[in-house]
């Protein structure tokens with residue numbers, strides 16, 4: 190299988206390098222090809238997602254993505270900003286389902302701002318729709334009748350979009366504790382009302398899953414008050430953006446958390462949930478675990494290699510239990526030394 | 536001055552009664568008139584915001600609102616659901632600025648799910664725009680070209696709407712520590728891009744205020760990681776809905792937090808941030824402090840009675856320090872006994 194490596198900006202290259210070493214150590218028949226993305230690609234080729242990079246992503250069986258972004262590019266026209274590479278890849282590859290597990294790793298209780306007994310109970314996954322909502326609707330700036338500047342963005346979902354992400358939600362819940370919470374704002378939004386109606390329709394096919402609904406403002410409260418109440422959460426693109434970052438932070442170290450963005454046929458893009466952290470780039474201070482765990486998700490979801498995925502996840506846990514820590518976790522290991530520690534436990 | 540009391544559903548009547556007692560104990564020249572709202576109004580008069588209630592709210596100098604909502608009304612057509620009363624009042628009275636202070640009260644450190652050192656640092660106010668955004672844009676259900684059901688909602692802000700809430704943000708920050716954080720999603724939304732542009736324009740008039748910008752997903756993270764970094768946050772209607780509830784929960788007991796919704800001329804609606812809590816309604820278990828503190832905001836913002844507002848706030852603090860606690864705070868006082876405790880400290 191061909192793995193596309195898109196390291197990107199900031200600490201992206203460092204953490205992707207360690208994840209590649211872990212994948213190589215597994216003795217699977219993997220080929221790797223790299224391409225620039227984000228600010229690095231804008232510098233090299235004039236576009237955050239150059240055709241050659243998109244082509245590689247399309248040819249590959251799976252994409253391992255580092256991180257993109259740097260304040261330097263914030264003033265560029267929107268189409269050239271690094272984040273457009275992420276949005277462009279999601280759309281071009283049809284990656285409609287974002288899976289974001291959040292759990293507290295044993296031994297890292299101190300890393301969370303939540304009380305240990307609250308944070309320790311976190312073991313949830315957020316399923317975020319990634320191809321629709323206000324992200325991809327018509328948008329622009331225009332003038333009102335009396336000449337005022339106005340910005341607008343159309344939020345929408347159609348029933349097919351909701352149905353396919355709902356199925357991912359129900360199937361994920363079925364493989365876990367059987368509890369699915371659908372988050373929306375149906376008391377205000379028609380998009381949410383359709384969302385809720387369709388999720389309820391789909392639930393007829395999953396009588397073994399217990400479905401609940403929660404408004405997004407309440408969900409943001411409950412993720413602080415008692416995150417242990419959640420197992421699987423399914424929600425739209427915008428609410429998922431906010432809640433999945435919030436949930437990650439509740440679980441403590443964002444240096445530990447992976448993500449997968451999937452289409453319906455096993456193709457996926459895998460990336461750590463943290464950003465490009467330009468302030469520590471190139472210094473060997475970044476925690477590679479989130480990217481290594483993203484590689485494990487890649488094995489599981491795109492390469493059908495669950496046993497190898499389990500091995501990688503167990504190796505990360507074992508390295509942590511043995512006391513291996515990068516600076517974000519209060520330790521002193523460099524990025525590559527942490528990679529070594531994980532490889533040694535494989 | 537005439538105060539409209541809109542007790543609403545669930546625990547609304549109980550908590551509003553205590554706030555009224557506190558206001559009466561101040562010996563100001565206040566007149567009170569009550570009217571039903573929410574589910575109670577739907578039962579009595581067939582509409583959650585009957586014309587007679589709206590008329591009272593319009594005649595009054597300020598509105599003290601309890602809470603609305605009950606699962607019984609969730610299946611009603613949207614226009615008849617209790618929440619529509621809140622949205623209708625905001626729109627009809629032009630209440631465009633929602634002020635939500637969040638701070639941890641001394642002695643209540645245990646109530647927060649955050650570690651005491653994190654929660655203890657919370658002392659912020661969220662200024663949420665309340666008359667625009669995806670809440671009030673065109674919305675509906677329609678069919679796509681090939682016949683699929685679709686829900687849509689138009690998100691938008693024009694420059695005047697952003698400008699007037701930005702001024703509230705800057706002025707609030709100026710009266711506090713001089714730090715204003717504007718929260719948006721300008722990397723994806725054109726509405727947010729206009730928001731950010733206009734906030735920057737307005738900042739020229741407030742050189743004494745330090746303005747920063749943060750994406751909403753990052754703000755949701757930072758409110759968990761280190762809420763003490765924030766002083767004043769200004770944001771749109773939808774993001775404000777989510778973040779203000781999240782921030783309240785970080786500060787611990789939602790039974791303690793007030794809110795104000797203001798128009799540009801001192802008229803305002805004041806309400807506790809908690810809901811109607813039907814499960815404990817009528818049992819004297821509700822904490823009236825959030826409503827009492829809302830009455831203090833009413834004194835300050837609508838009646839220009841800052842000294843009286845200070846007195847009420849000091850009385851609530853003194854009652855807490857003396858150990859007065861309702862069940863949500865681990866105590867055993869009834870709603871009215873807690874009201875007594877506050878009145879006694881006036």
Ligand SMILES: CC(C)[C@H](C(=O)O)[C@@H](O)C(=O)O
Nearest residue numbers: 272273275276430722723752
């Ligand atoms: C960079 C940005 C466009 C992106 C998003 O909002 O989806 C990011 O926040 C994420 O969650 O992957």
Ligand SMILES: CC(C)[C@H](C(=O)O)[C@@H](O)C(=O)O
Nearest residue numbers: 376377406618619621622776
């Ligand atoms: C009840 C609902 C319409 C309302 C809102 O979303 O604004 C509530 O959540 C609030 O924050 O006051």
